[in-house]
Amino acid sequence: MNSLKLDENQLIENFEAKLAKNEMIEPKDWMPAQYRKHLIRQISQHAHSEIIGMQPEGNWITRAPSMRRKMVLLAKVQDEAGHGLYLYSAAESMGISREEMLDQLHTGAAKYSSIFNYPTLTWADMGAIGWLVDGAAIMNQVMLQRTSYGPYARAMVRICKEESFHQRQGYEIMNVLASGSAEQKEMAQDALNRWWWPSLMMFGPRDEESPNSEQAIKWKIKRETNDQLRQRFVNQTVSQVEKIGLVVPDKAIKWNEAKNGYDFGEINWDEFWTVVKGNGPCNKARIAAKIKSHEEGAWVREAANAHAEKNNKTKAA
Amino acid sequence: MNDSQGILWEVFIQSKPGQPHKHAGSVHAHDNEMALQNARDLYCRRSEGTNLWVVPASAIVASSPEDIGSFFEPSNDKVYRHPTFYSVPEGITHM
Ligand SMILES: [Fe+2]
Ligand SMILES: [Fe+2]
Helix, strand or coil: CHHHHHHHHHHHHHHHHHHHCCCCECCCCCCCHHHHHHHHHHHHHHHHHHHHCHHHHHCCHHHCCCHHHHHHHHHHHHHHHHHHHHHHHHHHCCCCCHHHHHHHHHHCCCCCCHHHHCCCCCCHHHHHHHHHHHHHHHHHHHHHCCCCEHHHHHHHHHHHHHHHHHHHHHHHHHHHHHCCCHHHHHHHHHHHHHHHHHHHHCCCCCHHHCHHHHHHHHCCCCCCCHHHHHHHHHHHHHHHHHHCCCCCCCCCCEEECCCCEEECCCCCHHHHHHHHHHHCCCHHHHHHHHHHHHHHCHHHHHHHHHHHHHHHHHHHC | CCCCCCEEEEEEEECCCCCCEEEEEEEEECCHHHHHHHHHHHHCCCCCCCEEEEEEHHHCCCCCHHHHCHHHHHHHCCHHHCHHHCCCCCCCCCC
């Protein structure tokens, strides 16, 4: 009994020593059960976000205003599917199956980023999403390239490479609209108004309201806090808004020389928690669409299974 | 188990002819052909490769992390396998 306990302590010590040296934790390495649990939750939620995130943009593929825009949007949405798959694989390396993760998504046991529970009402929303939503996601994902779990970090490196076009194509859409007719400019401003605050919410609760954060930083899963990332996002985005002649929908936005960053207004946290708890504008529709596509694809998986089994039999015979 | 996602395959990409294949990640697929196609769709959307290997994950035999010391030990004490172990007279080049 005693020696077993010692072993556990030794293992924890080794694990922490590795983190201290900024060495990555790999799938077969010993890790604390809580570390594994935290990461399975985080990576699977991240994967679900990529997959559910295809819906608000997929909504506009058939209505893109030109062939060029359609090709770009299609390629972007396809990339998001890929991101979901990279991340499911990373989570699977921690010992959860893909079926289990999909089940958790479909039953509501697992969450995904709340931003995708907002509707995409106009073409300008494609611009706002690429620019702001992918922009905020990139901020987080750049940090996660140095996360302590190897497969997650490597998936992030690949994802970040692919993300850069996502943000630029969105900003380009906004820029074109903002320098178009009065109506087009208004459409761009309206999209910015609707997506600005939900984008800031993407970084999660304030640091003092985010109990998991501290542990995640200790384990080097996260390298920066929610508020730090949110501040950086605001700092870099304000000038992008101004450059294309739009207005940040926040009266409190003001350069603060002392902190070398912008002050900004208070996020509506009631709205944030309402959407997180499943009562945003599109929560139910998103999950319903996901379940529908999963069920309608069942015959494909069954047929592929049967085909593989048949081939195995003929080979064995 | 009719509604499975297929088995897990590890994907290796050769970025250019002449280069070694490098691990890229994994995919789910039901057979060889689907594994190759899925790997292409997932890992080669931006001309990342000229050749692909897919291997059922279950076929890979790996050393375990605890072996990091003992398993690789035999190489540590054989410094004479490295060229710097040997001295040559001053002025000798191309060696
Ligand atoms: Fe993505
Ligand atoms: Fe993206």
